[in-house]
Amino acid sequence: MILSATLSSSLTYGQTPADKMDELITAYTRSYKFNGTVLVAHDGKIIFEKGYGFKNAKDSTKNDVNTIYQLGSITKQFTATAILKLAEQKKLSTDDRLSKYFPGYPSGDSITIKNLLTHSSGIYNYTEDQPFMKSEAVKPSTKEKMIAMFRDHPLNFSPGSNYSYSNSGYLLLGYIIEQATDKPYEKVIHELIITPLKMNHTGFDFTNLKSPDKAIGYTMLNQVAKIPAGIVDSSVSFAAGAMYSTVEDLLKWHMAFQQNQIISKVSTEAAFTPYKSKYGYGWTIDTLFGKRTVEHGGGIFGFNTYISRVPSDNVVVIILNNMNVGGLENIAHSLLAIIFGRPYEIPKEKSEVPVDSGILAQYVGEYEFGPGFTVKISLVNNKLKVQPTGQSAYDLFAESDHEFFMKIIEAKATFVKGPDGKVEKLLWKQSGTPEQTGKKIK
Secondary structure, three states: OOOOEEOHHHOOOOOHHHHHHHHHHHHHHHOOOEEEEEEEOOOOEEEEEEOOOOOEEOOOOOOOOOOOOOOOHHHHHHHHHHHHHHHOOOOOOOOOOOHHHOOOOOOHHHOOOHHHHHHOOOOOOHHHHHHHHHOOOOOOOOOOHHHOOOOOOOOOOOOOOOOOOOOHHHHHHHHHHHHHHHHOHHHHHHHHHHHHOOOOOOOOOHHHHOOOOEEEEEEOOOOEEEOOOOOOOHHHHHHHOOOOOOOHHHHHHHHHHOOOOOHHHHHHHHOOOOOOOOEEEOOEEEOOEEEEEEEEEEEEEEEEEEOOOOOOHHHEEEEEEEEOOOHHHHHHHHHHHHHHHOOOOEEEEOOOOOOOOHHOOOEEEEEEEEOEEEEEEEEEEEEEEEEOOOOOOOOOOOOOOOOOEOOOOEEEEEEOOOOOEEEEEEEEEEEOOOOOEEEEEO
């Protein structure tokens, strides 16, 4: 399913902004592109707030404004803010070298705290270690084990010369906070931020959270499949992604920046100054509709989240979603478009077209996308099915005689023929990932 049918907010006669927002999010929910809670506020006043879909599909409980979600990388904002607060307290400096806190760390004399904050350190990103993420991420770990995962990897580039997103860098920031304060990272975040802002539904260790408002995270959640995700242990995601919260607690977080409650205006501006690839300190800085935005997304097993702020207008959009799906940035920007009276898009499900069974039969076979990973295409009752290695088979729906889409996730399959007229490869594009090519081997 693909976004289509551009809809200008000026054409929805008689609708309030809240009506338009509800229409937008409802369309995403019906298309299985959203399952969560949304909050939009202006000048601290909530103008839209609503839950969609299931908090727990097994017992059919619904998401609402109190649902608690894992935040993933939105945690980095809190880590960066704590660093800036400790800098104000003269307990550290963003110019400090990594070697000050970890003597003997490779290239530690050339890596600064600022490099860690801005993803310009060149340090290997430990979440790229797929065997670890698949089998170990849900288990408790130690600081020593986590650092060992990336410590001896060669740097991607000379520190400060480029940008490469690194969760490893933010783990190190968390460990530095502990050294600078002689307290656990989580306790520091509570003392500096969570407690003063009365964010009473925000914390760490989602695995052991006991609350009826706790959401179940899903790798897939639709009419065909409801697959719960494992929970990444907080010792693994730590200062890079371990926090959980609610939309209303995150509104308090937004207002803290508007009112300089936690850090000074000077520190805030430092955080919101883009360094490499528009990244500041835990925030991406960009422009939309001619206005500066500061925003960040989060992704962790079973959850995707997004927060987008327009400081000049005191506007915030908070999107918390307990299903792994891309595109939340598009939703956030569409909600901002409604606020500022700009055009936006409504997701609309594609229509299936009939294709002759003889044509469909040409696509049957096995396609290799990498060592040990293939996709089988079969024809059952005049309908193609796709089955990746180790997974169930799912229906493909034709949008043309060689292009197909899925209904349970946003994905597109395109079959390509060679000069001899025979199918030679399958192009696969799934929301939030680059297009992949599979060669037909059978």
